[in-house]
Amino acid sequence: MTAAREPSRVPVAEATGLSKRYGATVALHEARITVLPGETHALVGRNGAGKSTLVSLLTGLQKPDAGALAFHGEPAPAFGDTAAWRSRVACVHQRSTVLPDLTVTENVFLGRQSPSPLRPIRWRELHRRAGELLAAYGVDVDPTRRAGDLTVEQRQFVEIARALSLGSAFVILDEPTAKLDARGIERLFGKVRELRRQGVAFLFISHHLREVYELCDRVTVYRDARHVVTAPVSELGRSALVEAMTGEPESAAARNRTASVRTPGRALLSVDGLTLPGAYRDLSFTVRAGEVVGLAGSASSGAVRAGETVAGLHRAGSGRIEVAGRAVRGGDVPAALEAGIGLVPEDRHLQGLVTGRSVAENATLTVRGRLGPFGTVLPSRSREFTERMIEDLDIAAPGPGTPVAALSGGNQQKVVVARALATDPRVLVAIRPANGVDVRSKEFLLGRIGRAADEGGAALIVSDELDDLRVCDRVVVMFHGRVVAGFAGGWSDGQLVAAMEGMAGPREEER
Ligand SMILES: Nc1ncnc2c1ncn2[C@@H]1O[C@H](COP(=O)(O)OP(=O)(O)OP(=O)(O)O)[C@@H](O)[C@H]1O
16 A cells, blocks of 8 residues: 555654745745655655755754644754754755765764763774664665765765664655766665665655656645645656646657757867776767767766866866867866867856855856956946846846855756856857756756757767757767767667667767
């Protein structure tokens, strides 16, 4: 029997009438959610719908302005009683809460290394206990390792094990698959299913509706800070779900760009025999004016590093990068920019944004020279420019002066894309450009990248997301640092996935 058919059970978490404002912004308005024991409950909604705000209220990080919150039928702990909150609910955030310079053991037992402040910490004993605890949850990680050296997947498993060891039977997974490749997602889902069988409840937040259908029992939709619907996933089809999220019927699905009739122009980006030891070898491909080419591959394929090399973030050991027939100096970001290469980086937090600064400042970082004489920035021009961008990319922000930190994750990502497009790059390298962007905005944003190509540019989309690749004219697939396949159009998702998994597909004649 599914969780949905046993409403009599006491919810592990129940929120009613939750409201939260940030200044003039209403982030949540009388919202509710009920998570039952042992269920995997999805929370979906467009960028800015209020999902992360709910998470911060459910985990005691912020206080609601109004509303009631209960765990296992008991009112939530007092605000600020961190230990009490942690024993009721845990969250694997989009950004890691693991401290990278500490060992796995230290992270697992953070704040509880010793039974009393006067007793010395017995490390060997602690490592053993951490090892046992991780093993009990099926996590195969050496507890003496530095946490910063773990993969995203291992780090998430350590965070889940840590949460469960604190007694919490309720775990929030906030976009946990955003940085995992297909195999990593499979293993994460395997773990979630196993823990669900043991009675652990999950709140699962994702923009990938396929994952919602694959993993979850019930789904709750928020729209514009409000609760819209809660239903078993089996009773809410994809169109109904998208309609609940957007408030309007789903538009025609994004078509393969390959169906479009455009003749690519001259080669704008040529990569020849590029090798970065330890990452990829002998990489060659071209992207012509008017083309969107996908560089696809799982986390270990080297595709991301290859894209970053083109944008000047790494210096290749050998090989050549040319833009419109002219060699670009390697390992030099200003030289890449000068050559007309724009980048949407993989991690908007590390490489993308100055979050304390405004949307306008972030969006215009790359185009200062054009907004006033002698490198100055005329505020009126910057405002105008940013307003156009906000409009153009459908960025939900009160205005150009809003600090980026006050935007939801998906809207921050749109600022990163806006900034890359602002330079009118001849070659746009976009790494997982739609990361964290909702279903409707994703179509729009990928369409905008396509338009940059239609206007005569060249775009390279580096991704293992099928939605991102679907808009490409051609796809070059990498596996373990090598190009293993090329698809010139008309491919199926299955073929592409197989190639990314190392079961090579066809090789294109001309790449
Ligand atoms: N610290 C803050 N200061 C001001 N406004 C904020 C702050 N945090 C969130 N907001 C605003 O609250 C609203 C809800 O944001 P929230 O982050 O909860 O959305 P979300 O559903 O998680 O979106 P996404 O899918 O993009 O992550 C947005 O309009 C956002 O701009």
